[in-house]
Amino acid sequence: MFIVFIIGTAGSGKTLLAATFSEWLKMSKQDVALVNMDPGVQRLPYSPDVDIRDHVDIANLMEEYGLGPNGALIMAADLIADEVGKISKEIEDLNSDLVLVDTPGQMELFAFRASGPYIASELTREAKAIVYLFDAVFSINPLNYVSNLFLSAAVYNRFLLPQIHLLSKCDLLPKEGVDKIVNWSANPKALESAIEQKLEGAKRLLSRNMLHAVYQLDLTFLLIPVSAKTNDGIINFNTALERILARGDRYTY
Numbered sequence: 377m378f379i380v381f382i383i384g385t386a387g388s389g390k391t392l393l394a395a396t397f398s399e400w401l402k403m404s405k406q407d408v409a410l411v412n413m414d415p416g417v418q419r420l421p422y423s424p425d426v427d428i429r430d431h432v433d434i435a436n437l438m439e440e441y442g443l444g445p446n447g448a449l450i451m452a453a454d455l456i457a458d459e460v461g462k463i464s465k466e467i468e469d470l471n472s473d474l475v476l477v478d479t480p481g482q483m484e485l486f487a488f489r490a491s492g493p494y495i496a497s498e499l500t501r502e503a504k505a506i507v508y509l510f511d512a513v514f515s516i517n518p519l520n521y522v523s524n525l526f527l528s529a530a531v532y533n534r535f536l537l538p539q540i541h542l543l544s545k546c547d548l549l550p551k552e553g554v555d556k557i558v559n560w561s562a563n564p565k566a567l568e569s570a571i572e573q574k575l576e577g578a579k580r581l582l583s584r585n586m587l588h589a590v591y592q593l594d595l596t597f598l599l600i601p602v603s604a605k606t607n608d609g610i611i612n613f614n615t616a617l618e619r620i621l622a623r624g625d626r627y628t629y
C-alpha cells in the first residue's frame with residue numbers, strides 16, 4: 377500500500393485532482409482508494425472510502441462550544457489527532473495499493489498542527505509521498521510564487537517525505553504563462569529576474585533574500601504542470617509518482 381497526501385493552499389485544486397487522478401488510475405485498472413481528511417468540506421466530487429466527517433462534526437462543534445467556523449476547524453484538527461488509531465486502521469483495512477488523501481483547504485490545519493504529520497508518521501509501514509500543489513493562477517505573480525515555494529519547503533520540513541510539486545489548474549493560463557512558471561522552477565536566474573522586474577523596494581529585497589534561503593537549503597524541484605479539468609499532464613504526474621513510490625512500476629499488477 378502506498379499513501380499519497382495531496383496538500384496545497386486553499387482552493388488550489390486538491391479535491392478535484394484527487395477525484396480526477398483516481399478516475400484516471402481506475403481506467404488503467406489500478407486499485408486506488410480515496411480518503412477525505414477535510415472535516416469542513418460540504419460537497420465532494422468523489423465518494424470517499426474513508427471520511428473524516430464520520431469522526432468529527434464541524435456543525436456540532438460550533439454549536440456545542442459556541443465556536444466560529446475557523447475555531448471549530450482548529451478544534452477538529454486537534455480532535456482528529458485522538459482518532460488517529462481508528463482512522464489509520466480504516467485506511468489499512470482498505471487494503472488498496474494506492475491511497476490518495478485529500479487534505480483540508482486551510483492547509484495549516486493539516487500540515488502545521490498535530491494531526492497531519494502524526495497521521496503520516498503513524499502509518500509507518502507504508503511508503504508515503506506528498507503531492508504539493510502550486511495554483512497556477514496564484515503563482516503567475518513571482519512574489520506569490522516565492523511565498524508558495526516557502527510554504528512547500530515548510531511542508532517538506534514537517535513531513536520529511538518524498539515530495540512532488542505540481543502546477544495545478546494549468547488550463548486556466550495561456551501556455552506562455554505555464555512555461556514561464558515551470559521555467560522559474562527549473563532556472564533560479566529566471567525567477568530572480570522576474571522578481572527584479574516586477575517588484576520594487578523592500579518587497580523586492582525581501583523576496584530576493586527569501587529566494588536565496590530556499591536555494592541555500594537546496595529545496596529546488598521541477599514543477600509538473602497539470603489540469604484536473606482537461607487531464608493534461610496527469611500522465612507525467614503519475615510517472616513521477618510511480619518512480620518515487622514503486623521504483624517506476626505500476627501500483628497494481
Ligand SMILES: Nc1nc2c(ncn2[C@@H]2O[C@H](COP(=O)(O)OP(=O)(O)OP(=O)(O)O)[C@@H](O)[C@H]2O)c(=O)[nH]1
Binds near residue numbers: 387390545547
Ligand atoms: N479550470 C480548472 N479549475 C479547477 C481545476 N482544479 C480545480 N478547479 C476548480 O477550482 C475550485 C477549487 O477546487 P478544489 O478541488 O475544491 O480545490 P481544493 O484545494 O480542494 O479547495 P479547498 O479544499 O476548499 O481548499 C473548484 O471550483 C474546482 O472546480 C483545474 O485543473 N482547472
Ligand SMILES: [Mg+2]
Binds near residue numbers: 414478480481
Ligand atoms: Mg478540498
